[in-house]
Amino acid sequence: MLKQIEGSRAVAETVALCRPEVVCAYPISPQTHIVEAVGELVKSGALAPCEYINVESEFAAMSVAIGASAAGARAYTATASQGLLFMVEAIYNASGLGLPIVMTVANRAIGAPINIWNDHSDALSQRDSGWIQLFAETNQEAADLHIQAFRLAEALCLPVMVCMDGFILTHAYERVDLPTQQQVDAFLPRYEPRQVLDPLDPVTIGAMVGPEAFTEVRYLAHYRQEQALEMIPEIATNFTAAFGRDSGGLVRPYRLEDAETVVLALGSVLGTIKDVIDEMRDAGVKIGVLGIVSYRPFPAEAIRAAMSHAKRWVVVEKALAVGMGGVVSTDVRMALDPALHQVGTAAIAGLGGRAITKDSLRRLFDTVVDGTAEPLHFLDLNLPVVKHELERMGSLRRSGPIAENLLKHLGAVAARIA
Amino acid sequence: MGYTPVKFYQTGTHTIGNRLLPADARTVQSDDDRANALSCGHRACQGCGEALGARYAVDAAMRAVGGDLVAANATGCLEVFSTPYPETSWQIPWIHSLFGNAPAIATGLAAAMKAKGKATRVIAQGGDGGTTDIGFGCLSGMFERNDDVLYICYDNEAYMNTGVQRSSATPPAARTATTPALGAAPGNVFGQGKDVPRIALAHEIPYVATATVANLRDLEAKVTHAMSLHGARYIHVLVPCPLGWGTASHDTIKIARLAVETGLFPVFEGGNGDVTGVLKIRAKRPVEEYLKPQKRFAHLFKDATGAATIARLQAIADRNIARYGLIDPAAEV
Ligand SMILES: Cc1ncc(C[n+]2csc(CCOP(=O)(O)OP(=O)(O)O)c2C)c(N)n1
Ligand code: SF4
Ligand SMILES: [Mg+2]
Numbered sequence A: 001m002l003k004q005i006e007g008s009r010a011v012a013e014t015v016a017l018c019r020p021e022v023v024c025a026y027p028i029s030p031q032t033h034i035v036e037a038v039g040e041l042v043k044s045g046a047l048a049p050c051e052y053i054n055v056e057s058e059f060a061a062m063s064v065a066i067g068a069s070a071a072g073a074r075a076y077t078a079t080a081s082q083g084l085l086f087m088v089e090a091i092y093n094a095s096g097l098g099l100p101i102v103m104t105v106a107n108r109a110i111g112a113p114i115n116i117w118n119d120h121s122d123a124l125s126q127r128d129s130g131w132i133q134l135f136a137e138t139n140q141e142a143a144d145l146h147i148q149a150f151r152l153a154e155a156l157c158l159p160v161m162v163c164m165d166g167f168i169l170t171h172a173y174e175r176v177d178l179p180t181q182q183q184v185d186a187f188l189p190r191y192e193p194r195q196v197l198d199p200l201d202p203v204t205i206g207a208m209v210g211p212e213a214f215t216e217v218r219y220l221a222h223y224r225q226e227q228a229l230e231m232i233p234e235i236a237t238n239f240t241a242a243f244g245r246d247s248g249g250l251v252r253p254y255r256l257e258d259a260e261t262v263v264l265a266l267g268s269v270l271g272t273i274k275d276v277i278d279e280m281r282d283a284g285v286k287i288g289v290l291g292i293v294s295y296r297p298f299p300a301e302a303i304r305a306a307m308s309h310a311k312r313w314v315v316v317e318k319a320l321a322v323g324m325g326g327v328v329s330t331d332v333r334m335a336l337d338p339a340l341h342q343v344g345t346a347a348i349a350g351l352g353g354r355a356i357t358k359d360s361l362r363r364l365f366d367t368v369v370d371g372t373a374e375p376l377h378f379l380d381l382n383l384p385v386v387k388h389e390l391e392r393m394g395s396l397r398r399s400g401p402i403a404e405n406l407l408k409h410l411g412a413v414a415a416r417i418a
Numbered sequence B: 001m002g003y004t005p006v007k008f009y010q011t012g013t014h015t016i017g018n019r020l021l022p023a024d025a026r027t028v029q030s031d032d033d034r035a036n037a038l039s040c041g042h043r044a045c046q047g048c049g050e051a052l053g054a055r056y057a058v059d060a061a062m063r064a065v066g067g068d069l070v071a072a073n074a075t076g077c078l079e080v081f082s083t084p085y086p087e088t089s090w091q092i093p094w095i096h097s098l099f100g101n102a103p104a105i106a107t108g109l110a111a112a113m114k115a116k117g118k119a120t121r122v123i124a125q126g127g128d129g130g131t132t133d134i135g136f137g138c139l140s141g142m143f144e145r146n147d148d149v150l151y152i153c154y155d156n157e158a159y160m161n162t163g164v165q166r167s168s169a170t171p172p173a174a175r176t177a178t179t180p181a182l183g184a185a186p187g188n189v190f191g192q193g194k195d196v197p198r199i200a201l202a203h204e205i206p207y208v209a210t211a212t213v214a215n216l217r218d219l220e221a222k223v224t225h226a227m228s229l230h231g232a233r234y235i236h237v238l239v240p241c242p243l244g245w246g247t248a249s250h251d252t253i254k255i256a257r258l259a260v261e262t263g264l265f266p267v268f269e270g271g272n273g274d275v276t277g278v279l280k281i282r283a284k285r286p287v288e289e290y291l292k293p294q295k296r297f298a299h300l301f302k303d304a305t306g307a308a309t310i311a312r313l314q315a316i317a318d319r320n321i322a323r324y325g326l327i328d329p330a331a332e333v
Helices: A007-017 A032-043 A058-070 A081-086 A088-097 A139-156 A181-187 A214-243 A269-282 A300-306 A328-335 A358-369 A383-395 A402-415 B049-064 B077-082 B102-115 B128-133 B136-144 B196-202 B216-228 B249-261 B287-291 B295-301 B306-324
Strands: A002-006 A022-025 A051-054 A075-079 A102-107 A132-135 A160-165 A173-177 A251-254 A261-265 A287-292 A294-296 A312-317 A343-348 A376-378 B069-073 B094-096 B121-127 B150-155 B207-212 B233-238 B268-271 B274-278
Touching (some): A002 A007, A007 A032, A007 A139, A007 A160, A022 A032, A022 A058, A032 A051, A058 A075, A058 A081, A058 B136, A081 A088, A088 A214, A102 A139, A132 A214, A139 A173, A251 A269, A261 A269, A261 A358, A269 A287, A287 A300, A312 A328, A328 A343, B049 B069, B049 B077, B049 B121, B049 B150, B049 B233, B077 B121, B102 B150, B128 B136, B128 B150, B136 B196, B196 B233, B207 B216, B216 B233, B233 B249, B249 B287
Parallel strands (some): A022 A075, A075 A102, A102 A160, A132 A160, A261 A287, A261 A312, A343 A376, B069 B094
Antiparallel strands (some): A002 A173, B207 B268
């Protein structure tokens, strides 16, 4: 059914259609509306049977989900940013144990300095955690990916993060086509665990493993992610057949035919990027877009194939590997055929919610097309402010806290959410 | 042949679960059908109080619920010595996730059972470090929500699995690897530490108890009672650790009993905020009797300077005795 609905609400209603049996909630912006809405559906009886647990921390949220999943229940939670980091030990544990938990990550920056706005630092910090990570471009896709996520997670016994941009998607009211319960039930079979704590057939889960088998256990985790590379497109195809629209998959090409320059990105920024690409195409530039839906597993082959004719590429990255540069671009570089000598740029953009405008993107893409782009570029970096602070630090030992100094220097502008 | 009455409490306590007692008075361990939840083959040290306590507690829980039980375990000695890959000593469905999340894992297990309409009961267990320190947030959360979990803490008063470091359950003056017997105030600091059984009581949960491996009957009875209730329940068991405490393997029970008889470890039960029962002691024993056999307190007996510290420990014991009204000349212990 088509609804004009907030992204968070659409996700919550879709999650409810997936019939989770245990949902754990701990609030953090911009995830709050999701868990609030699921809570409402449980409290009203619309989602039953389901235990909704107000836990005392994100660490507990993931731990409760682990316990529930190990007892054979379909488990769901949602978080963002500091919350994701607070649960990290349990995140690795969930994947290590092979428990198919589904979690929404309402992507948000990581402090310090504390910042509630969107970027991808949170999810990307967990790229090696063993979770499958899918990034939604729109609210429709965010909703749809949850249905696919439960199916994928349970088929492979791996946990799945569905990442959606905080505020930009979670708080946006858009038209979303929500499926019916019958449709979801037909698509998503009952959860049949591979391992379950059952007194009739007792097993030990989480035993100590030494060097004699640890590598093999880890290899199997990697192997199952490789299986996911095949399963994700299959599930997306089945989804299209069942629901009548495209959602998910590994990568999403846009105007890529004959493109000599390729822009890669994750999440909602793809919308803005496509608008810019349309304009550039109209101006005759051979440029296209490759959206990455599945960040883990990383679809190296699909990316290599899609970019075989590209000469130059740029990843618009909403995260920064401090001391290194790009996060996604490092993986992209690994995926490409070295014989082709394709020139790449990591463009760090949108950190802490900074708006990524069409104008800025256009300027960036122009430099990529004409070959003048640096390998590492910070989109819209305010250089004078940076220089000013560097000078302060050079001349004063007790120069004070950097973030506060920058804000002072910016003055009234700082109060504006740009 | 004439009838010779058997004196069961030759050890002065109810330690023995004797098969000669009437059936309903026998211990769970004396029952041929006991669960053997923690079976032989584990790697605990000789005389490990934790292994002993866990075996009695889990078997009692198993009997109380007809075997329909699952367990979550925190990281620590109990977890490590019971599951050396690829073997396990657990005969029950058992999960280990992390050091600090056993209470939350158990919450998840209980929630799943409820959602699935199953009657399966849930226990969680951990050492003092896993319980009173790193898992304390999760424990308090589980208590506060009154989740249907019995949590059992096996308190050996330090982080044993990592080599005997101080926890918030380590007693003052005790030597650990991080509170060495050096300097002007050797051993652990006075005036620190947490009394988690009392904190548990303050959560107004239905059942809180302390116990020791010196009185395994009492431990079994408390676990059995706890399993007759629903909601969050907490049992804190003192389990001497020969390795960490520097005691003889064969003295585990004796040391635990001395902890009780000196008043240093009050054994009580209660619920909904109140203490309702106390294990009385016939006569107070001086704390030296408890401290002396333990190498972790050896520095107190090296020279005369230890006397003042021993007096401070005696004051703690005396305070417990007064607070819980521990002395009763008619008591069995
Ligand atoms: C997050 C984390 N920090 C530290 C450790 C290391 N560690 C494992 S077991 C343990 C000690 C356990 O002490 P306790 O809970 O008292 O149990 P015991 O071994 O004494 O029975 C420690 C510190 C860990 N596994 N995880
Ligand atoms: S170190 Fe202590 S607690 Fe650990 S197994 Fe040995 S005796 Fe038991
Ligand atoms: Mg300990």
